[in-house]
Amino acid sequence: QVQLVQSGAEVKKPGASLRVSCEASGYTFTGYYIHWVRQAPGQGLEWMGWINPNSGGRKYAQQFEDRVTLTRDTSIRTAYMDLSSLRSDDTAVYYCARDREEWAQYPYFFLEVWGQGMLVTVSS
Amino acid sequence: QSALTQPPSASGSPGQSVTISCTGTSSDIGTYNYVSWYQQHPGKVPKLILYEVGRRPSGVPDRFSGSKSGNTASLTVSGLHADDEADYFCSSYAGNSGLLFGGGTKLTVL
Secondary structure (H helix, E strand, O other): OOEEEEOOOEEEOOOOOEEEEEEEEOOOHHHOOEEEEEEOOOOOEEEEEEEOOOOOOEEEOHHHOOOEEEEEEHHHOEEEEEEOOOOHHHOEEEEEEEEOOOOOOOOOOOEEEEOOOEEEEEOO | OOOEEOOOEEEEOOOOOEEEEEEOOOOOOOOOOOEEEEEEOOOOOOEEEEEOOOEOOOOOOOOEEEEEEOOEEEEEEOOOOHHHOEEEEEEEEOHHHOEEEEOOEEEEEO
């Protein structure tokens, strides 16, 4: 079945960097945009950016532009989200999510398949 | 750009209908039909229940419907079931700002 499997929970110190992985299975990895979304405890959803696994093209939300990098490795069907200079308010569950439309020229931003989420706690 | 505006809570009795609003601006909801709604039960992953304003993914019951007027989108849940109790988030494409989410609405089934 179609699924996205993310790496396990992590605890980080302020100022450290984070890498979250998202392994896809059950569909053509390069055919669908991957988005990254985070959710702070008890809060709403916040979009961080998208990557096109086929071309490598990407776009970041303005508030993360200087700290986030999205990459992918098509050989292992995995997308990555790197976030640097972590702060306590980066404590959140980080999700990868697949766009709904296949082989689209641009993302449609309909997040149909979600990873299970990765809890990241930033604390000294 | 600011998040979309949703009421923090909504409620209804089983069998009733409830509508949740999502207000944006002319830069997002008012211009684009790329409006989606997500349902999230406590401790669970968000689930796409409506996309492109009112289209339902396979498996989502037709009790869930969506509409848009001007800068405001709406989700209507008809014939409320106990398991409809969850948080609901709207989202909209916002051009160069990417994707905006609403703050979420906690739906309580009385």
